[in-house]
Amino acid sequence: METRELRYFVAVAEELHFGRAAQRLGIAQPPLSRAISRLERRLGATLLERSSRAVALTEAGSVLLREGRAALDAVEAADRRTRRAARAATGQSGVVLATKAGASGELLAKLLDAYAARPDAVAVDVLLCGPGQQGTLLRDGRADVALLHTPFDSMAGLDTEELETMGQVLVLPAGHPLSGATSARSADVGTLAGLPMPRWPLPDGTYPEGPGPEVRDHTQLLQLISLGRTVAVLPESCRAHLSSDLVAVPVPDAPQVTTVIAWQPHSRSRAVAGLVEAATRL
Structure with missing residues (x-):
């Protein structure tokens, strides 16, 4: 055929x-x-x-x-x-790193700085994408490496190294009755908050049915939370991006989120190897 x-x-x-x-x-x-x-x-x-x-x-x-x-x-x-x-072998291209927009910002900055300090460093193009798209970009060849997050992203068929693990928090609008709580249970988030959870796009681009607002990225999500339209459980690292009108409450029983750097197992790129080595040394 x-x-x-x-x-x-x-x-x-x-x-x-x-x-x-x-x-x-x-x-x-x-x-x-x-x-x-x-x-x-x-x-x-x-x-x-x-x-x-x-x-x-x-x-x-x-x-x-x-x-x-x-x-x-x-x-x-x-x-x-x-x-x-072929372009990499002749020094005509750098390396493309895919990462979810709004995620792992501090880690990404440290990684890029650490890699840039290497004598063999090449240019790194950061490809920002929507939730769950990093793996697709890596598998179809549009990216050389990606930052993925368990338990949300699939690692199937990829080589990975774990970089950091953190808990999750419930992000609420300031002034919400739960904003002063010391913690929240994941099973009670929707009921206690009294607000619907956001709906993220499915792999085919459509949205699941539900009462919550459709969300494309974290910037949009945080704005909707500040307007009192939704709440969300997010990795602890999101605290760095919260404005004064948002509050984070720990959710101890929520699954921990591990950030990994992933690449194709058949990759022979020295630039990819160098980037992975720099990431694991952080």
Whole structure:
């Protein structure tokens, strides 16, 4: 199966319309239809049910759509990582570090300073992203290393080193009845606070159902908390970013958060190795 065939099929399967798929691919519709027919004959399976009014995926087509997307993502990631490795070998590029915006600010600053002091240091581009996106950026080759956080982020398939572990706190608007409490229980946060918890985006970009406000990043979250629209349980390090209209109450029974530096296990980049070494020496 060729990459070109997979791209053709994924386009048709996502559009469920040969004309729109052809336009998206920048080709004419007849050769696209012929390519899909050849693919079906070679696989011995009907991938698409066609009628004069609609196109629908068969069970086999649904499987190929899922597997085809994964395969195309892997090919694109391999292309990006190979190009980055080639540029790094000739000294034409630095290293890209992905981190969640608003998280690990103090640790990140110390890491960048420690690495910059090394004689073999190269430029570090910091790629700020939304919650849960660091691992994707690392796996698809857009980043060389990433700061991830357990138990929230997946470490599957990555090499990691633990950097720091901390507890969590309940962030409330100043003046809230709980703002003077010495601690709070995680199971009682929503009930005692009387405010809904925020809703973070799912991997596909949609939001789960619920009464809380939709939140994209920590800056937006803190503003919503100060306005009395929500509360949140966050890592202890968030205290450094809290303004006078916000209060943090310890939540001793909340899971501890561990920050790790992660990289692809097959990486042979000296810059990545140097950055990881600098991080573990902090």
